[in-house]
Structures are given as structure tokens and as C-alpha cells.
Amino acid sequence: MAVIYVKEQGTLIRKSGGRIMVSRNAQTLMEFPVSNIEGIALMGNVQITAQALHFLLQEGIDISHYSYGGQYLGQTAAESSKNIFLRFSQYELYNNEQKRLDYARTIVNNKIGNQLSVICRHRWEDYPEWKDDAAQIRKMREKIPAAATANELLGIEGMCSNIYFRSFGHMFHCDFEFRGRNRRPPRDPINVMISLGYTFLTKEICSALESESFETYLGFLHGIRYGRKSLALDIVEEFRQPVIDRMVLKLFNKRMLSKYDFETEGDRVILNTEGFRKFCTEYEKWMSGKNDDANISGFRRLIRGQAALLKQSIQKGTDYVPFSLEARHVCGEL
Numbered sequence: 036m037a038v039i040y041v042k043e044q045g046t047l048i049r050k051s052g053g054r055i056m057v058s059r060n061a062q063t064l065m066e067f068p069v070s071n072i073e074g075i076a077l078m079g080n081v082q083i084t085a086q087a088l089h090f091l092l093q094e095g096i097d098i099s100h101y102s103y104g105g106q107y108l109g110q111t112a113a114e115s116s117k118n119i120f121l122r123f124s125q126y127e128l129y130n131n132e133q134k135r136l137d138y139a140r141t142i143v144n145n146k147i148g149n150q151l152s153v154i155c156r157h158r159w160e161d162y163p164e165w166k167d168d169a170a171q172i173r174k175m176r177e178k179i180p181a182a183a184t185a186n187e188l189l190g191i192e193g194m195c196s197n198i199y200f201r202s203f204g205h206m207f208h209c210d211f212e213f214r215g216r217n218r219r220p221p222r223d224p225i226n227v228m229i230s231l232g233y234t235f236l237t238k239e240i241c242s243a244l245e246s247e248s249f250e251t252y253l254g255f256l257h258g259i260r261y262g263r264k265s266l267a268l269d270i271v272e273e274f275r276q277p278v279i280d281r282m283v284l285k286l287f288n289k290r291m292l293s294k295y296d297f298e299t300e301g302d303r304v305i306l307n308t309e310g311f312r313k314f315c316t317e318y319e320k321w322m323s324g325k326n327d328d329a330n331i332s333g334f335r336r337l338i339r340g341q342a343a344l345l346k347q348s349i350q351k352g353t354d355y356v357p358f359s360l361e362a363r364h365v366c367g368e369l
Contacts (some may be wrong), residue, residue: 037323039067040315042078044103044310050087057252069094074242075114076235078311079103100237105231105306107238118248124349125250136188138255138355142272143188143355147176149276150199152360162205168198185256192272203280209287210294222305227297227304228286228314232279233271235318239335240274241267243342270341273357278334282321 039055041048046059055075056066069091076099077083083098088111091098098111128134154169172195182188197215204213213225221227241264244251254265256272284293296310306314320326324333341358348355 037072037319038074038076039072040076040078040311041081042103042311044080046081046224047145048075048077048081048087049084050090055087055091067170068103069096072096074099076101078105097242101133101234103305105227105234105311107234110238110242112245121248121346121350122250125253128349129253135255136183136185138269139185139188140182141355141357142269143192143255144176144179145190145359146272146275147172147179147195148361149273150195151176153280154199154202154351154359157202162202165202165205168202171198174354185258188256206284207287209290211287222304224292224294224297224304225283225287227306228283228292229279231306231314232318233275237267237271238266238276240270240288240338240342243339244270244345246339247307247342249342249346270338270345270357273341273359274334274338277358277360278321280332282326284316286313286317294333 041057043057043059043064046057046064048055048057050056050220051066054066054068055072057064074097078101080103080313088098092111097300100108100110102108128138151169151172154165157165159165165231175191175195175198178191179188182191200213200215203213207213207225211224216229217223217226218230221230241251244266249266251264253259254267254269257263257265257268259265291313292310296307296313297304298307299305317326322333322335324336337358345355347353
């Protein structure tokens with residue numbers, strides 16, 4: 036099943052019998068039975084009637100709200116699982132500094148491994164320095180066991196990410212340049228796509244965690260900060276490179292996006308409606324398993340599986356094993 040994305044400004048979502056209809060100025064743009072979807076994402080000025088909202092919640096379908104530029108604002112969701120015992124176990128683990136640090140080390144070590152996989156599996160043509168970048172990342176990775184705090188681990192992760200994105204920028208062969216990460220707001224098309232992808236991915240992971248009754252504000256690597264769903268940020272680390280970075284490379288290197296898919300507003304760059312449609316189409320392929328990667332059946336299913344594994348790890352005291360590109364043979368050119 037898929038997620039429906041609605042970005043056409045001024046549209047109205049309403050219920051008609053057992054179906055959901057999307058219309059604008061009394062003209063029906065699309066309609067679908069709720070049995071075919073598992074979520075709806077509303078971007079910008081999109082309205083939804085109370086009847087449609089109640090119907091979707093009764094069917095267990097979440098509604099996610101985003102700004103026109105892709106900033107995640109929140110979610111309207113049906114009542115979640117009531118597993119209070121999982122939360123007790125999560126609090127207990129968080130209060131055990133050594134166990135919490137072990138989880139944090141696992142998260143950072145796995146993310147760096149995924150970064151190395153993207154670099155080393157790329158078919159390099161004109162950037163021989165990638166080998167030096169990979170060597171530097173491996174050297175930094177060796178410092179993980181000695182890290183005594185989550186902040187030290189975040190420092191290691193940050194330095195490795197800077198080196199990784201240096202190599203990553205040389206993987207693009209398109210009309211745009213990538214000279215490192217910038218955000219809030221992103222100021223070039225590639226950063227726009229990365230930021231939007233990370234936003235959608237984090238929301239996806241947050242929904243999976245909440246469906247298992249996790250306390251999403253309680254993370255192991257990112258710790259506690261008011262209003263931040265730190266556990267979702269922990270788990271998103273294992274999927275940034277496998278899903279979004281590889282997807283963005285494909286979108287640009289295969290010329291699936293062009294300058295006509297972006298607009299400029301002041302110092303920020305945003306996707307226009309057609310560009311957003313292309314992004315959503317490709318994103319759903321990766322999440323549902325319809326992309327070119329024959330060995331991965333769908334990242335949405337994998338994310339839910341990882342949430343279940345984390346639940347088992349916390350409640351039974353077993354090791355948590357994040358999703359790793361290093362442990363898989365991944366098809367397709369990076």
C-alpha cells in the first residue's frame with residue numbers, strides 16, 4: 036500500500052461513500068478507496084473535511100501535515116498502541132548510562148559503515164581522492180569504542196559526515212553542483228532533495244516507532260531535547276544513505292529532475308509542483324520496493340521490521356542490529 040501526497044494548492048479532501056476524493060474548484064482531481072492507502076500527506080494550503088478526517092482515523096490511516104516547502108509540521112493519527120511496558124523498559128535502559136552508550140555506539144558505527152559502502156561501491160571516474168576520504172573515515176571510525184559520551188560519538192559522526200559529503204558531491208554528473216550540506220533553508224537543488232527526503236524518512240520512522248508504543252522523545256544517541264523526537268533521529272541514521280542519498284543520486288544522475296522542477300524564493304530553493312510529483316513517485320518506489328534494487332523488498336517494510344527488532348532488543352535485552360549496506364549486496368550503480 037502507498038501514501039498519497041497532495042500538493043496542489045487550494046484542493047479539498049472529502050469523503051464520498053467509502054472513498055476519498057480530492058477536488059479543486061468543484062473539479063475532481065483523483066479518488067481512491069481507503070483500502071489502497073496507508074497514509075496521506077498534505078502539503079501547504081490543502082483542506083480536509085471533518086467527515087473525511089474522521090473516516091480516515093477510523094480506518095487507521097494517518098494524515099501528515101507539511102508546509103508548501105516540505106517542512107514537517109505534525110501528524111493527525113488514530114490512537115496508538117498502549118504498550119506502557121515497553122516505555123518502562125525504554126526508560127530503564129535510558130537511565131543505564133553504559134547500555135545507552137552501547138546503543139549510541141552501534142548507531143554511529145552502522146551509519147559510518149553505510150557511508151563507506153556508498154563511497155566504495157560507487158563507480159568512480161574522476162575523483163581518485165575517494166580512497167583517501169574512505170581511509171580518513173575508517174580512521175575516525177576506530178575511535179568509536181573509546182568514546183565515553185554521546186557528544187563524543189556525535190563529534191565523530193559529524194567529522195565522518197563532512198568527509199563523506201565531500202566524496203558524495205563528486206558522484207553527481209548533472210546540471211547541478213553539490214558543495215556540501217546546507218539547510219534551513221537549503222540553497223541548491225541537491226540539498227533541497229536531500230533535506231526533503233530526510234524529512235519524509237524521519238516522519239516514516241517516527242510513525243513506525245509510535246505504532247509500537249515507543250517514547251519517541253527519548254533517544255540514545257541524540258538524547259533529550261524539548262520538542263525533539265530523538266529516538267526517530269537515532270533510527271533515521273541507519274537509513275539516510277541506503278534510502279535518501281542513493282535515491283537523490285539516481286534522480287539527478289539519470290536526469291529525472293531538471294532546473295525546471297525548482298523555483299527560487301529569496302535565498303531558498305524549493306521544488307515546484309511537477310518536481311514534487313517526481314520526488315513523491317520515486318520516493319514511493321523506494322519505500323514500496325518497486326525501485327531497481329532487487330535485493331530490498333521495500334524500505335517501509337524494513338523500517339517497521341527494525342522498529343520491531345528495537346522493541347525486542349529493549350524488552351528482552353538482546354543486541355540491536357541496525358540496517359546495514361555493508362551486510363548486503365546492493366544492486367544498481369551508486
